[in-house]
Amino acid sequence: MSASRRPLPGWVEIGLLPLANIAMAFLLVGVIVEVIGVDPLHALKLLVLGAVGSSEAIGYTLYYATNFIFTGLAVAVAFHAGLFNIGGEGQAYIGGLGCGLAVLALDRYLPPLLVIPLAILASAAFGAAWAAIPAWMQAWRGSHIVITTIMFNFVASALMVYLMVNVLIAPGSMTPQSRGFAASAAVPSMQAALQWIGIAVAPSALNLSLLLALLACVGVWIFLWHTPWGYGLRTMGHNPEAAVYAGTNLKRMTMLAMCLSGALAGGVAVNELLGVHHRLVLDFAAGYGFTGIAVALMGRGHPLGIVLAALLFGALQQGGAELAFEIPAITREMVVVIQGLVILFSGALVHLPRPWLQALFARRG
Amino acid sequence: MEETLTLVIATLAATLRVATPLVLCAMGGLFSEKSGIIDVGLEGKMLMAAFFAAATASLTGSAWAGVGAAILAAEVLALLHGFACITHRGNQVVSGIAINILAMGLTVVLGAAWFGRGGQTPPLAGTERLNPIFFPVAGDNILVYVALLSVPFAWWVIDRTRFGLRLRAVGEVPLAVDAAGISVSWLRYRAVLLCGLFAGLAGAYLSIAQNAGFSRDMTAGQGFIALAAIIFGRWRPVPAFGACLAFGLLDATAIRLQGVKLPGIGEVPVQLIQALPYLLTLFLLAGFIGRTVAPKAAGVPYEKEH
Numbered sequence: 001m002s003a004s005r006r007p008l009p010g011w012v013e014i015g016l017l018p019l020a021n022i023a024m025a026f027l028l029v030g031v032i033v034e035v036i037g038v039d040p041l042h043a044l045k046l047l048v049l050g051a052v053g054s055s056e057a058i059g060y061t062l063y064y065a066t067n068f069i070f071t072g073l074a075v076a077v078a079f080h081a082g083l084f085n086i087g088g089e090g091q092a093y094i095g096g097l098g099c100g101l102a103v104l105a106l107d108r109y110l111p112p113l114l115v116i117p118l119a120i121l122a123s124a125a126f127g128a129a130w131a132a133i134p135a136w137m138q139a140w141r142g143s144h145i146v147i148t149t150i151m152f153n154f155v156a157s158a159l160m161v162y163l164m165v166n167v168l169i170a171p172g173s174m175t176p177q178s179r180g181f182a183a184s185a186a187v188p189s190m191q192a193a194l195q196w197i198g199i200a201v202a203p204s205a206l207n208l209s210l211l212l213a214l215l216a217c218v219g220v221w222i223f224l225w226h227t228p229w230g231y232g233l234r235t236m237g238h239n240p241e242a243a244v245y246a247g248t249n250l251k252r253m254t255m256l257a258m259c260l261s262g263a264l265a266g267g268v269a270v271n272e273l274l275g276v277h278h279r280l281v282l283d284f285a286a287g288y289g290f291t292g293i294a295v296a297l298m299g300r301g302h303p304l305g306i307v308l309a310a311l312l313f314g315a316l317q318q319g320g321a322e323l324a325f326e327i328p329a330i331t332r333e334m335v336v337v338i339q340g341l342v343i344l345f346s347g348a349l350v351h352l353p354r355p356w357l358q359a360l361f362a363r364r365g
Numbered sequence: 366m367e368e369t370l371t372l373v374i375a376t377l378a379a380t381l382r383v384a385t386p387l388v389l390c391a392m393g394g395l396f397s398e399k400s401g402i403i404d405v406g407l408e409g410k411m412l413m414a415a416f417f418a419a420a421t422a423s424l425t426g427s428a429w430a431g432v433g434a435a436i437l438a439a440e441v442l443a444l445l446h447g448f449a450c451i452t453h454r455g456n457q458v459v460s461g462i463a464i465n466i467l468a469m470g471l472t473v474v475l476g477a478a479w480f481g482r483g484g485q486t487p488p489l490a491g492t493e494r495l496n497p498i499f500f501p502v503a504g505d506n507i508l509v510y511v512a513l514l515s516v517p518f519a520w521w522v523i524d525r526t527r528f529g530l531r532l533r534a535v536g537e538v539p540l541a542v543d544a545a546g547i548s549v550s551w552l553r554y555r556a557v558l559l560c561g562l563f564a565g566l567a568g569a570y571l572s573i574a575q576n577a578g579f580s581r582d583m584t585a586g587q588g589f590i591a592l593a594a595i596i597f598g599r600w601r602p603v604p605a606f607g608a609c610l611a612f613g614l615l616d617a618t619a620i621r622l623q624g625v626k627l628p629g630i631g632e633v634p635v636q637l638i639q640a641l642p643y644l645l646t647l648f649l650l651a652g653f654i655g656r657t658v659a660p661k662a663a664g665v666p667y668e669k670e671h
Contacts, residue, residue, distance in 0.1 A: 032471070036478040084458055143650035144659070146405065146458050147596065150589055151643040158640035166634070290466055297459070331477040331484070336470030340463050348449035348460030 008354075012361045018300060018346060020353040025341040032337060036329055043323060043330065050322025051315035057322070059190065059204025063271070065307075065314030066206075069213040070267035071292025072299060072306040073220050077264060079301055080224060081257035082237035087134060087149030088265040089289025090156030091127040095266025097160065098126025099273050100168065100178055100280030107182035115185045116274065120212070123270050124263035130156060131262025132255060139251040145258075153289070164282055178280035187274040207275035209267070216264060217303040223260075233257050265289065287336070294339045297347040313339070376617055378503040382575060384613025386411065386567040388512040390591035391598070391605045392519040393563025398600060399523060400556030401536040401662040402450055405461030406442065407564055408588025409468035414439040414568025416472040419486040419579035420479065422493040428573050431493070435569035436562055442468070443561025451553045454666030465588075473581050484581040486572070495574040508570040515563060519602040532556055536660035539667040549667045564588075593646040600660060612642040 008017070030040040051061050071088045078085035085091075102122035106115050134148035164176040171179075190206040224230040232248040233256065240250060272284040295313055299305030320335035345352070390407050397404040414435035422431030442464050449455040449463075473484035480486055495506040523529040535542045535552045543549050571587075572579040590612055598605025619638040626632050 032474070036474070086458075086462065137647070137651050141650070141652045143652070146403075147592070148647060148650055150405070151593065151647050154586055154589065154643045155640050155647070158636040162634050162636040290462070293459070293462060294466075328481075329478050331474055333470040333473035333477075333484070336466060337474055338470075340465075340467030340470055343459060343466060344445075344449065344463035348455035348457075348463055349453055350455065351453055 008357060009361055012357055014300070016361075017350075017353065017357060018298065018305075020357065021346040021350060022298065022342065024349075024353070025338065025345040028341050029334075029338050033330070033334075038327055038329055043327065046326050047316070047319035047323045049319075050326075051319030054202065056202035056204050057318060059201065059206040061311070061314045061318040062190075062210055063205040063207070063276075063314070064317040065310040066210045066213045066271045067268045067288045068291055068295045068310035068313045069217060069307060070264055070271070071288050072295030072310055073216055073303065074261045074264040075292045075296035076299070076301040076303075076306060077220060077224070077233075078257050078261040079296060080237045081233045081253060082240065083135075083138070083254065083257055083261075084146050085131065085149055085258060085261045086146055086293070087131060087152045087156075087289070088261075088292045089285055089287075090149070090153035091130045091262040091265035092268035092285035092289055093156045093160055094130040095123040095127030095262070096269035096273055096280065096284060097163065098122035098124075098266070099269040103181045103185040103274070104168075104178060104280070107185040110184070112184040112186075115182075116187060119185060119274055120270050123266035125266075127262040127264070127266025127269070128259040129262070131258040131265070135255050135258030138258075139254040160282065164280070168280055170279075176282055181274070181278045185274060186278055187270065189275070205276045207271065209271035209275045212270060213267060214307070216267060217307055220264070221303045229253075229256065265292070291339055293347075294343045297350075298342055376614070376621070378500075378505075379617035380610060380613040381509060382504050382613075383616045384609045385509050385512040386570050386575070386587055387591045387594060387609040387612060388606055389508070389515060389563045389567035389570065390588055391594045391609050392512075392515040392602060393560040393567070394591055394595050395519055395523070395600065395602060395605060396532070396556045396563075397560035398595060398663055399536045399660055400532050400553045401539060401660055401665065401667075402446070402553055402557055402560075403457040403461065403664045404446070404557075404560055405458050405592070406446055406464035406588075407461075407560075407591055408584050408586065409461075409465035410439040410442045410561060410564035411568040411571065411588050412465075412472055412582070412584045413442055413468040414565040415572035415583055416468075416476060416486070416568075416579045418569040419489060419572035420476070422489055422573050423480075423487050423578070426493055428493055428495045431573045432495070432566070432569045435572075436565035439565030439568060440558060440561040443557045443564070447554050447557040450666065451550050451557070454668060457664050457666075469582065472579070476579065476581070486579040489573060489577045493573065494577060495569075504575070506570075506574045508566055508574050511566060512570075516602050516606045523602065528555075533660075536662055539662050543667070543669065549669070553667075567591075590642050593642055596646055596659075597649055599658065615641050 033040045033043050050057060052058055074088045075085055099119050099122055102119045103115060106118060134145050134152055137143045137148050138145040168178045169176050187207045187209055191201050191203045193208055194201055224234060232243060233253055235246055236243040236248055236250060236253050244250060268285050268288050273280060277284060291313055295306055295309040298309035316335050316338055320332055324330055324332045390411055394404050394407050417438035418431040418435035421434035422428050446460050446464060449460040450457045476484040476486060495508060497505050499505055523532060531542060531547055531552055535549055539549045571583055594605050594608035594612060597608035615638055619635055622633055622638060623635050
């Protein structure tokens with residue numbers, strides 16, 4: 001490290017620097033909205049109302065956030081191991097294949113208490129398997145995981161189109177989707193679950209998968225910071241040579257990190273297929289894998305940060321849809337622009353505001 | 366016999382049409398990667414360029430203004446990539462992905478706001494497009510020839526000029542270049558700008574030459590296929606060009622092979638042919654078809670010693 005990187009106080013590093021990054025991204029979004037000819041403050045008001053203005057809106061915000069928690073955790077776990085998994089999209093998609101196959105095979109014979117856990121396991125297993133191939137290629141054949149996971153996204157997409165159109169399509173169906181899952185394979189909606197304990201909310205896509213996502217957060221936190229494997233994984237990410245001296249097998253650790261990452265991405269399939277669509281459909285994972293990168297970067301790879309970032313992106317997704325409905329000049333893709341800018345400013349340009357903050361806060365030495 | 370000949374020529378022409386944006390993109394990416402800057406953002410640059418080419422051509426009525434706007438748009442993103450990766454030593458892959466996502470969103474947002482057609486630009490005709498020069502059927506517009514010329518150009522610059530020698534050096538051992546008193550940053554910025562130039566031309570080709578207007582996500586992964594071609598060509602211009610042609614041929618035959626039963630194999634799924642460039646690259650990367658060696662310093666930010 002050169003002399004220009006003097007240490008900042010902890011609260012600036014953890015709190016102020018990320019906020020400065022996000023602020024710059026949103027400032028630029030405001031400029032773009034202004035260019036389109038819409039008052040940015042008015043747009044912001046509509047966006048916030050659309051995201052949290054009613055119990056239905058909050059439900060959808062949390063439903064989107066569920067997906068983002070899964071993909072955000074997936075990216076973060078790999079990132080802690082020094083691996084950049086861009087394949088969350090494909091892993092979620094193939095996870096959905098596992099989920100769908102398990103349900104289609106079992107839903108007529110087994111009770112919900114067996115079908116749902118098995119389908120969740122199948123989602124995770126298929127997602128992990130799809131991540132295991134690039135992991136193996138990186139560990140044993142030395143090919144770059146960024147490139148291979150990108151390619152695997154495209155291969156997953158082609159494979160799923162082929163399977164949906166030719167194999168899994170419901171007989172007599174015009175659109176490529178499987179037969180509907182039996183009711184025994186449905187993860188209960190949050191509305192039904194809350195009604196059961198006497199709370200009335202508007203129906204939305206939100207379902208109990210959110211609890212699974214939060215459970216995954218706790219699991220990842222315990223794994224990464226309170227187990228020897230997690231310690232080895234993080235050591236590998238910080239300094240592979242040190243990890244080797246500490247007795248970590250880098251090849252096996254690469255496999256572990258990527259399989260875990262793929263399994264977490266498979267959680268999207270649980271939320272989407274078991275919770276909402278109740279059948280296997282095309283493109284249910286579209287966009288969530290890439291947003292996961294933004295979520296993980298913004299959340300600084302920590303489960304708590306990821307939950308907060310996922311909530312923000314869930315609100316953007318839901319509020320953005322409402323905003324596009326209210327103001328025709330703004331389309332839903334505004335959210336995609338925001339994601340791109342957040343990845344840019346909290347990822348690639350993360351050190352941009354550092355000199356300014358250093359001038360303000362750095363300890364003189 | 367004559368029928369076969371027509372079919373062969375038609376397929377070759379289709380191959381060239383499909384391969385042109387891949388070739389332009391791959392040559393651009395080659396400059397960047399040779400200098401040690403990984404460019405995952407080829408796709409985004411091409412998409413943004415395609416949008417601004419069609420939008421400008423539609424507003425001014427001039428295809429050349431469109432080409433200029435395309436280059437400008439791609440260069441802005443190239444400079445952004447350089448600013449993040451060279452000046453601020455940010456993660457090159459993250460920056461590339463940010464550029465892709467930004468382009469994916471911004472083209473639709475601006476397109477919808479300016480033209481109100483759900484992200485599409487108005488259809489282009491006449492002088493708003495780059496039209497074929499010699500053979501109207503083959504679609505041989507000027508950018509096809511530019512793409513063909515870009516290959517010897519890239520070879521000559523990288524292999525035969527002093528700039529190229531330094532470019533290769535800065536991608537392998539930047540410290541040596543720095544020690545020789547040459548600016549690592551300025552070299553890499555020039556490489557990134559060259560990359561933007563070619564990606565811009567590729568984008569213009571898509572929206573105002575090959576197609577008559579911009580439609581959302583029209584690059585459809587071609588930037589990544591170009592990236593695959595670079596890897597397949599082992600970071601050398603002529604083999605990368607060969608890979609682009611091979612991928613183009615696959616794409617051109619995919620349409621013809623739809624529903625055709627091949628002897629001994631049966632019907633080949635279109636999806637398999639579409640995924641073949643990626644699958645082949647994966648096999649190559651796994652070391653099943655020889656080894657690939659990327660520039661050593663690719664992806665590593667250079668930190669100058671004080």
